[in-house]
Amino acid sequence: MKHPAIFAVLAAGLFLAGIQDLRAMTAVVVAIRGEIAARCSMDTSTTSIDLGDLREAGRRLVSIHVDCNTPFLVVMSSDRGALVSDAGGSVPAAFTDRVAYQAKVEIPTDLGLLVHACGSHEAAGSSCAPADSRGGIAQGMDGQVEISWSRPELEPLAGHYRDRLSISFQPRT
Known part of the structure; x- marks a missing residue:
């Protein structure tokens, strides 16, 4: 060895630094990272439901397909807060337009x-408070939405009734 003093100083320095195995100098540590974006979506083939005669109680089912790769929230909102008559105008006392x-x-x-x-x-x-999946994941799951109504206490006015119900599935943050 041409420079034993340099090697001795280097070895002492490595020992004092806590590196006792000189072979560790040949190892490489590589931090590996990746990411999968949170996603949550819902598909349905039905965007309009005919409820039929609203004077009697009833229910309708709509199939949905949900694909959430993370815990999620279900959020529902109604534009009108009820099925509301398109007729407009005043409503006689024994009738309802909702x-x-x-x-x-x-x-x-x-x-x-x-x-x-x-x-x-x-x-x-x-x-309407959102529903939390409480850690549950619905990746590629089939479910349903049920719309139901009771017989109205007052007689509904004749005509068409409508509302827009929005249902969304959102990744929980």
Whole structure:
């Protein structure tokens, strides 16, 4: 060895630095990272439901397909807070121009069935609290939305009734 003093100083320095195995100098540590973006979506072949005669109680089912790769929230909102008559104008005392309904979402997750129900009056604006999957994931799961209504206490006015119910699945942050 041509420079034993340099080697001795280097060895002493490595020892004092806590590196006792000189072979460790030949190792390389590489930090490896990756990312999978959170996604949550819902598909359905039905965008309009004909409820038929609203004077009697009834229910309709809509199939949905949910694909969430992370825990999620289900958010429902109603534009009008009920099925509302298109007729407009004044409503005689023994009649109504509004028919309340209930919306219920059922979707399986890896932790069990998530059920979220909300009355149309609760879903008006943002007063219907979102449902939390509580850690459950619904990746490629088939579920359903049930729209149901009771027989109205007052006789509904003749005509067409409508509302727009929005249901969204959002990654929980």
